[in-house]
Amino acid sequence: MIAWLLGFAFLGSCAAWPLSFLFGRRASGWLLALVPASLFVAFLDFVPTIAAGRAVEWRMTWAPSLGVDLTLRLDGFSFLFALLITGIGALVVVYAGDYLSNESAPSRARFFTLILLFMTAMLGAVLSDNLLVLFLFWEATSILSFLLIGFHADSPHPRRAALMALRVTAGGGLALLAAIILVGMSLGSYLLTDVTARAYELAQSPWIVPILIGVLIAAFTKSAQFPFHFWLPNAMQAPTPASAYLHSATMVKLGIYLLARFEPVIGAAPRGRDTLIAFALATMLIAAFQALRAENFKTVLAYSTVASLGILVMLVGLDGPIATVAMVGFVLAHALYKATLFFCAGSVLHATGLSKLRAMGGLVRFLPVTAVAAALASLSMAGLPPFVGFISKEFLFEAQIQSSWNAVPMAVAVLVNAVLVAVAGVVTLRPFFLGRGKVKHVKHGETPALLVGPVVLSLLGLLLSLEPDWITAAVMRPAVAAVYGADVALELPSLRHGVTQTLALSAVVVGIGALILRFWGPIHAHLRSRTLIDRYDTEHAFEAITRRGGRLAAATARWVQHGDLRKYLWVVLASGMAFVIWGHVATGRWPRLPDTLPGWRIGPAAVALIGIGGAFAAVRARTLVSTMVAVGLTGFVAALTFMMNGAPDLALTQFAVESLIVVLLTLVLLVLPLDAPSTRTRRERTLDASLAAAFSLVVFGVLVDMSTTSRATLISDFFAAHSYVSAFGRNVVNVILVDFRGFDTLGETTVIALSAILAWSLLGPRTSGAGGAAVARGRTIFILSMTSRLFFWLLTVLSVLILLRGHNQIGGGFVGGLTAALGFALISLADGTDRARAMLRVHPISLAGGGLFLAIASGLPGLILHGDFLRHLWLEIDVFGIPIKQGTTLPFDLGVYLVVLGTVLAFLFGLRREAAR
Amino acid sequence: MNALYALLAASLFGCALYMMLSRNLVRLLLGLSLLATAVNIMLFLAGHLRSVRPPLIAEGTDTLRESADPLPQALILTAIVIGFALTVVLSALALRAYRAHGTLNTGEIRSAEHLGDPSAHEAGGDR
Structure with a gap:
């Protein structure tokens, strides 16, 4: 009962805003006073209980783990306050109706809302037992x-x-x-x-x-x-x-x-x-x-x-x-x-x-x-x-x-x-x-x-x-x-x-x-x-404390937020390293070395050494182009490493990404100054190198230590056992992505789609300039131009195959989308961005948005039929005697494909436009 | 072999950190891209290299036999694509920053610091 009264008070406060507009200058005060007045009358109903010396209680479990129950209790003392709050509240609202007659309508509505909300809060305070x-x-x-x-x-x-x-x-x-x-x-x-x-x-x-x-x-x-x-x-x-x-x-x-x-x-x-x-x-x-x-x-x-x-x-x-x-x-x-x-x-x-x-x-x-x-x-x-x-x-x-x-x-x-x-x-x-x-x-x-x-x-x-x-x-x-x-x-x-x-x-x-x-x-x-008391009043002391607190806060902000990116990163990296070291010290464990060094293979080892060389080359490179090439080299090394260790899906993805990064970053480097002289003093470089070396040493120790532990296989074994039996897919990686952890993938896909919107709004003028297209056409390379169409269609067909096969063979939506994007990138290089956009026909953002919509929609049948979002359903039909088994995983993966394709194209077209400006 | 891969990952990691500490925006973003690669390899190592066979369930069987661990692969696959998106968005930001300030040196891009003293408003305005 008392909870209802409190709820009514709150609803009444919320209704005050529209009602005060509706009933205008004179009537609204009288009308809104009905909220506290009716509460007052309702409280009078408790008089027999209260006069008999009893209390009214109401209880609702709210957050039991914190010990917070919504416990309301009306006893004699609360009752006195409740009557004062609602009774005087009603008179105040009536009074305010005329007192505020000079104010604007929104002002009055605000006042009524606030005063009634205040009444609610006050009632809540005197009624709470918790x-x-x-x-x-x-x-x-x-x-x-x-x-x-x-x-x-x-x-x-x-x-x-x-x-x-x-x-x-x-x-x-x-x-x-x-x-x-x-x-x-x-x-x-x-x-x-x-x-x-x-x-x-x-x-x-x-x-x-x-x-x-x-x-x-x-x-x-x-x-x-x-x-x-x-x-x-x-x-x-x-x-x-x-x-x-x-x-x-x-x-x-x-x-x-x-x-x-x-x-x-x-x-x-x-x-x-x-x-x-x-x-x-x-x-x-x-x-x-x-x-x-x-x-x-x-x-x-x-x-x-x-x-x-x-x-x-x-x-x-x-x-x-x-x-x-x-x-x-x-x-x-x-x-x-x-x-x-x-x-x-x-x-x-x-x-x-x-x-x-x-x-x-x-x-x-x-x-x-x-x-x-x-x-x-x-x-x-x-x-x-x-x-x-x-x-x-x-x-x-x-x-x-x-x-x-x-x-x-x-x-x-x-x-x-x-x-x-x-x-x-x-x-x-x-x-x-x-x-x-x-x-x-x-x-x-x-x-x-x-x-x-x-x-x-x-x-x-x-x-x-x-x-x-x-x-x-x-x-x-x-x-x-x-x-x-x-x-x-x-x-x-x-x-x-x-x-x-x-x-x-x-x-x-x-x-x-x-x-x-x-x-x-x-x-x-x-x-x-006599003004002595004014000078020694606590008000002045309070103001002085406030002023000094403000100055201290400003000084702290200037000290902490100095605006130097390098120093921020230093703090983050140094404390990150300190945490890792502290973790070791606190557990009293130091990195163990592996007992044996099994399984040396010449090919992979050579590739890994090339990667290390590439990383140092990137550090030493003087111009941005050579830095980019060196970084790209390490990317390909990573792809080869994945390839040689049983992860062809990763290798494909990494290859596609590295190719696209080269295409996209080249567009950026067309605009930026390629010569990049060192921005650090010799001392700063030494300091940075020591920090990086120290941290990488720590990481090396952690990784070596990690390789000596026995492998935790519980989750992987579950996926290995259920991938085909429960989810009807033979490519376990793809099944994890689209089915077991489909909701995570949806989240990641959303992030990618958002980055497309971000890049599109950041880059270039909205209307594509005709001048840029002309320049692009002027530089067309004949051979590339002649063969690009063929390669485009090959890549497109390949990407669709990768997408369709993905559930059972190598491939999937991510790789498919990247492959399709490579085709457009090729057209863009050969015939200019306008040609690529014309071949796309739809807006890249629409493509990404449509993909996201499709991915979400593919989860709805499961939600409707089983109350479980992204629970995939399977259908087995015979088409001309050939049994075809298809699930809602395909539209989900297609959605991922479209989001990735749309996003990469948004980057591509946006950067191209910005470069041509 | 594990030790060599650990060395690869640690080297990429250290080089990436050194590049990120540079005040040149493009070096920073290439360093970040390198860092993403390093972390992906670390994640890959965390799953242990136990087999060179891809995690595909062979025709005619129901469960996965001896193969590489599929779980870290699923994690890395999305991480690669997200890292790619991050690199490109950062490069777009770097491009815009260069257009707006005419420099790639983060030490010279200080428009956020020039917005003024946040405490000045209350001290001057209210009294």
Whole structure:
């Protein structure tokens, strides 16, 4: 069931793109809000299960060898988040519909898609029970946050902010991955439920310190805790609906979610809670200080969010059940009022085009409903009764009184909460109620879509507090039970209890807050004039690290990618040689020499010596032509060697290839300068020669050693035994190529066809020049011209014979294709390329493509009849009394033949054209 | 005989490496072609030279008797053709490089390095 919901969320996000085009400017926001809204309603269906303290699970095997199962689990705490994500998500989408009305249609479609994808990722993150799956969704939220912050990618500030957020949060994601892997190593399980249930076992793990560091870095980067807090205020470059959704209500709370899930482990680990609280207090103080200094509406809200997240981290760190109650309550209360305030800020920004609080004033005239919603949210934020904020703040102080901690967190909490009271006052009074007449007119008034979000959320902040029974039973108690591990009886604070300790603290907070609010102007001006904190902010340290990292990367790239081909090859060859030597050393085996030297034959030995001579001649040759001839000589030596050792197929192929290489390279050398003076200094030559000699010595040792081993014959014996019995072919080499390993051959054939396309697109002008043909004709040699036709037809007939006989005798598609190409090469030499092209009639690329198509098609009958691609079928028929047995191997081999022929001709014609240019 | 073939393969291999380290593009590609030959012979040796008879099943019998090993031959056969295609494509590239730069010396073909500093964009553009 919950998997279906997740799937629906994803499908809904994918549908957002076309739907938003279809339904235009006004309707699409309302329509697309149905996706999160229906999810919200569907989640409400789980209320009875959740309220009874049970969890809903769903499991699917994904990658069992890695221990990754797609495990989803909905318990009380996930349920709270799921409701927040889908509920606020629906309001955000409605709001965005009007907020983005100035954007182009593709822009709006992109925004809707991203925000709904984000909702899906967020839901996935809080529903995953497997930590690895959670990590995937966690990273997805980072990437989507990056895309949303950088939504206006055409201006530099959003780009910078988006990159910063990505670097910080994705870096934290890597820390999370490391921690998760260590958890898996420690527990043998990746399940979050196991982490909670076996917290003490995990705390005894030797990896506990790195695990906690990883989890804390992940949570602190995501939830903008010191020293990573700076990305969140910068992230306000995002469109306001995204800020409201990601950077206040949901995504930044994912870090809190993770910490809360790991709370038993953190509590069991030495100094775990201390660390958490220390960082939380630092974050709260810095954020409160910066909130007082900030000028922009959204920046003030962002810093107050950072402070609130600090409070949440502190509450996770405090021990005792009330701390958990306070944390869960504050997650809800903060989401309600902060999203409202962001909505209101967005409406103000949109209507006035102003961003600085100082410039605003008296907007209640133009945006009366927004002003009321902002006022309600601010009262909740200030923690005044009867709002939800009041209840959560009472629990906050109660948790501090009951915890085993001293007065320091309490003092910091009082101070920071007082600042938050002041911020709540400033962001409502300044723009809406004070400074009447500062803003003379607005671009537009309120629209229903811009109002739904703030009105609903601010009223909820009041209603949930007045009628707390349902939400307490259905959401809050199960959530607390899920985090704390046991049911906690909740007694809601009320004014009826008279003046308690916590109420007194609340009064102090409001008192100090009111004072700060009264003197906001001077305090703000004074703090702004102090720039020391800007200079020592971690943001600068981060930027410096990023800059230096970039410079280091650039320097490394220049060092590694120097652009000298010879040095690259040196590195490759030297390390290749080192690997071979290391292999010998590691196994402790040195090359063995053969005991006897059997079977000396004079002919083959002479041929081999000629080959060695040819290779050295190639090295010594001064001009490219002589080098080519010497290399060609070694090729023919290889062919003869194959011939004399029982491999006539190879010999034929090698002969054909060497002949074609001579023809084709001659065309290339017609253009290039033949004189090739040495490009290396004497020292470089010595070095290169030593490397080559050393490597060839190693290779010699390996080859001699190899000849002393006994032959592994398992695979060859199988082919020898089954070639005729199963595959009806007497030429075992050909049977291996077209039948046993037909799929490999198809792959190789594809590579050859691709090289034809590459050569054709590289070489020469598209239209064949008439001038080139004239030159070619002028040099025609009479005898060659007279006999070339005859040889062409002989070669063509021969190639077809080679192809047809190939399955049982020497030959096959490769050799056949090469032989046929030789015929065309002859015509081309004798009568010019145009003549050869005219005789071919079809385009060489079409020939290669047709061949490839034929080879693939020959595998289809087997696929259709036996479900096995390239399983060849055989048919035996009598033609005039002569039994003919033919299989689908022939079309396959014909396909290979055509690909090879087409490719060689593409090379031939292309090089000829290029040479004639 | 095996030792002599090992010497042949190793010599071709070493000469091919020396040619490939040259800065002349055509020497490099001829070296690569030589290297392909050397490797094919090595592959051939890996199958052991046990017979001079080709791996053909004689008429009247069903299985292969004493003959050369068919498996390395099948591997080498495609390797020869692929090596040929590689050599020709490289020669086409060398030809185009010569047309574009007027030289075959890889040390003087540096247009990829002249594209600029990849880190310059972020440092200058975003701040």
